[in-house]
Amino acid sequence: MFSTKKSQGNLHKYIQRQSTDEFAVKAREHNYRARSAFKLIEINEKFKFLKPESTVIDIGCAPGSWLQVVVQKCPNGYASGVDLQNVLPIRGADILSLSDITDPAVKLKIREKLAHRQVDVVLSDMAPNPTGDNATDHLRLIELCRSVFRLFSVENEIELVKNGVYLCKIWDGSARAEFVRELSDRFSTVKTVKPTACRDNSAELYLFCRNFKK
Structure with a gap:
């Protein structure tokens, strides 16, 4: 009973926060699926790479x-x-849902989708399911980012310009x-980089890397 009440309390806090959060409100106004859209918009305004x-x-693209x-x-x-979860279609985007980038079959599908295109930008906004231990979650996320990095730096599954x-x-x-x-x-x-859309109490940061040394 206690855990149920605690879960309900956490859900209530989340709903309350989302209803007043500036970027969550703006996301609804602009029909973005999540407030994180404004993080990418701000970083792009700074570096003008899109x-x-x-x-x-976009690896780990859900939602x-x-x-x-x-x-x-x-x-x-x-x-x-590409994402492990099911991602609803987006007009103008080619999405591989229920797909693990460490799976050789998925890597082959990515190469087929790219159809010999060289890639200008690789994005990763994904995160592991939290364990509750910040140090462990940090290490797991670094490994996820490293696995994406290997796709174009070691494995040549993606040809980054x-x-x-x-x-x-x-x-x-x-x-x-x-x-x-x-x-x-x-x-x-x-x-x-830490966009203003990141919450103040969050350890979330973004690493912006440009000019790939082949």
Whole structure:
């Protein structure tokens, strides 16, 4: 009974927060699937990397808000999304739902979808299911970001252009510096960004990487 009451209390707090949260309200007004759309919009305004003809792949794209932004910003490009969850269709985006990027069959599907296109931007806003231990969750998210990084830096499943961009979400913690060093070995520019749409009490950060050293 206690756990049920606690769950109901957490749900009530979440609903109350969403009803007053500035970016959640704006997301509903602009028909974005999640408030996270404004994180990508702000980062793009800062670095201007989403071009009208960009080829973009979004790994861990559910619920699809980043893909919605990509479709708007890249009307003459190609937008692809991959996620373990089922993602509702988005006009102008090519989505692989129920797909694990560590699965060789999924990697093959990604290559088939790209159809020899070179990729301008790789996005990753995904996160693991929380364990309740911040240190563990931080390490798990770093490993997810590293698995995406390997797709174009080691495995060549994605051919990232020389001036390409990799943008990934991390949670701050002990492994951040080491991962930034790994990225810096392959990118000319690696910057840490915290958009205003991130909640103040969140450890959430974004790593913006540009100019891939092949």
